[in-house]
Amino acid sequence: MILDLKLNIEKGQFITLFGESGAGKTSTLRMLSGLLKPDNGSITVGDTTWFDSQGKIDLKPQQRKVGYVFQDYALFPNMTVRQNLEYALQKDQDKSIIGELLDFAELGELALRKPETLSGGQKQRVALARALVQRPEILILDEPLSALDLKMRIKLQEYLLQVHKKFKLTTILVSHDIGEIVKLSDRVFELQNGRVIKNGTADDFFGLNKTSAKFRFSGEVLRIEKDDVMYIISVLIGNGIIKVVSDRTEALGLKVGDQVLVASKAFNPIIQKI
Amino acid sequence: MDWQPLVLTFKLAAITTAILFVISIPLASWLSSTKSKIRPVMETLVSMPLVLPPTVLGFYMLVAFSPANTFGSWLNEWLGIKLIFSFGGLVVASVIYSLPFMVQPIQAGLSSLPTTLKEASYTMGKSKMTTLLKILLPNVKPSLLTGIVLSFAHTVGEFGVVLMIGGNMPGKTKVASIAIYDEVEALNYAAANSYSLILFSVTFVILLLVYLTNGGYFKRFAQ
Numbered sequence: 001m002i003l004d005l006k007l008n009i010e011k012g013q014f015i016t017l018f019g020e021s022g023a024g025k026t027s028t029l030r031m032l033s034g035l036l037k038p039d040n041g042s043i044t045v046g047d048t049t050w051f052d053s054q055g056k057i058d059l060k061p062q063q064r065k066v067g068y069v070f071q072d073y074a075l076f077p078n079m080t081v082r083q084n085l086e087y088a089l090q091k092d093q094d095k096s097i098i099g100e101l102l103d104f105a106e107l108g109e110l111a112l113r114k115p116e117t118l119s120g121g122q123k124q125r126v127a128l129a130r131a132l133v134q135r136p137e138i139l140i141l142d143e144p145l146s147a148l149d150l151k152m153r154i155k156l157q158e159y160l161l162q163v164h165k166k167f168k169l170t171t172i173l174v175s176h177d178i179g180e181i182v183k184l185s186d187r188v189f190e191l192q193n194g195r196v197i198k199n200g201t202a203d204d205f206f207g208l209n210k211t212s213a214k215f216r217f218s219g220e221v222l223r224i225e226k227d228d229v230m231y232i233i234s235v236l237i238g239n240g241i242i243k244v245v246s247d248r249t250e251a252l253g254l255k256v257g258d259q260v261l262v263a264s265k266a267f268n269p270i271i272q273k274i
Numbered sequence: 275m276d277w278q279p280l281v282l283t284f285k286l287a288a289i290t291t292a293i294l295f296v297i298s299i300p301l302a303s304w305l306s307s308t309k310s311k312i313r314p315v316m317e318t319l320v321s322m323p324l325v326l327p328p329t330v331l332g333f334y335m336l337v338a339f340s341p342a343n344t345f346g347s348w349l350n351e352w353l354g355i356k357l358i359f360s361f362g363g364l365v366v367a368s369v370i371y372s373l374p375f376m377v378q379p380i381q382a383g384l385s386s387l388p389t390t391l392k393e394a395s396y397t398m399g400k401s402k403m404t405t406l407l408k409i410l411l412p413n414v415k416p417s418l419l420t421g422i423v424l425s426f427a428h429t430v431g432e433f434g435v436v437l438m439i440g441g442n443m444p445g446k447t448k449v450a451s452i453a454i455y456d457e458v459e460a461l462n463y464a465a466a467n468s469y470s471l472i473l474f475s476v477t478f479v480i481l482l483l484v485y486l487t488n489g490g491y492f493k494r495f496a497q
Binding site: 033034035060061062063064066067068070072074076077078087088090130131133134 | 388390391393394395396397398399400401408409412413
């Protein structure tokens with residue numbers, strides 16, 4: 001399969017790469033970070049060229065300022081949580097950032113533990129904190145939440161967004177999870193067979209502009225929008241998103257992330273918390 | 275009993291192991307990560323001492339290092355080194371002969387580590403050397419231990435190569451394995467038995483320690 005990409009990412013955006021397994025998402029991340037060498041083309045970040053096959057420029061990963069969170073977290077087994085973070089410090093960098101990140105990620109109590117003793121969610125937070133130590137401008141996340149249970153996923157999704165905003169990052173996420181993508185992304189790129197076949201906002205992608213049908217399912221609230229006197233609630237059901245119109249009383253009892261039951265009754269769908 | 279052969283044996287094994295440890299780490303590291311086309315050739319060369327009859331190695335060393343020939347005479351003239359009938363020669367021979375016993379465990383250990391470990395280190399701006407010393411090697415300690423112990427034990431057991439290039443000189447190249455051979459030839463079975471028993475016990479204990487350590491028995495005991 002040939003990977004043939006043209007990607008334009010704005011600084012400060014949270015973008016997601018989306019597509020089937022094998023579409024080339026991880027390879028794209030690896031090329032960006034310098035772990036994989038493209039055959040042809042160029043990679044420019046701001047005013048700096050990171051790679052140019054014609055100009056024979058190929059910055060090593062060590063020279064690119066990228067925070068990379070691997071799918072398997074890649075925590076160093078021989079080091080404690082604190083040591084993992086300290087290892088990422090750059091030469092002459094102020095060590096206070098370690099304490100800051102440990103606090104922010106709520107890892108204080110785990111600082112002296114070794115990775116093998118941590119749960120999935122804890123490892124994830126350590127991997128993320130570690131990627132941020134060197135104050136990268138670009139944060140790359142390769143399906144960082146895929147190994148976690150739903151509750152932990154939701155918690156860490158919010159956390160990722162906080163991190164993105166607080167550290168003013170440009171974040172590139174690879175994910176299969178539609179809810180996650182809708183929640184987090186400014187822009188989505190869909191890859192198929194090595195090409196970007198579509199790019200747009202999450203709304204463009206997942207039919208958030210279409211109206212709902214009659215049914216009865218359980219799902220998760222993604223968004224609550226006020227529209228005059230009515231509320232439009234976007235609910236994630238399976239892999240699809242449904243928009244439900246509801247009145248004030250129903251809507252105010254709900255918040256994003258709630259698990260809900262959506263049922264139809266004539267033309268008035270009923271929505272209630274479960 | 276004459277302790278010299280035993281002292282010589284363990285001295286040879288210790289020095290050989292130390293040298294092998296230093297030269298094998300870069301070699302094993304390269305072998306485990308390179309995509310170079312000469313890798314199969316290098317792996318074969320490293321493995322040769324496993325299957326080559328020691329007398330072949332001994333013979334070629336004899337030819338190469340003999341002062342009567344080019345390389346040997348060059349060594350003698352310029353560096354004053356004589357590698358035939360000398361302890362130094364035994365060290366060189368042992369290093370070559372025990373090379374796979376150090377390289378292969380370390381290479382296997384390094385190859386078994388997830389590649390993302392070193393990749394993560396690179397994205398943090400760390401050089402390959404730093405990554406090797408601080409991340410990779412500390413996570414393959416059992417492999418390092420195995421390499422050290424196997425090389426040591428293997429060198430203790432050397433016979434063929436030493437016979438060819440050693441010259442059987444007491445105090446210099448008469449190692450325990452040769453001494454045993456001598457004593458048996460001279461029908462001194464008691465002496466032969468002393469040496470053999472000691473070698474047997476020492477190597478047994480060394481190997482036992484390795485298996486206990488790698489099997490985690492000491493950790494469990496400590497808990």
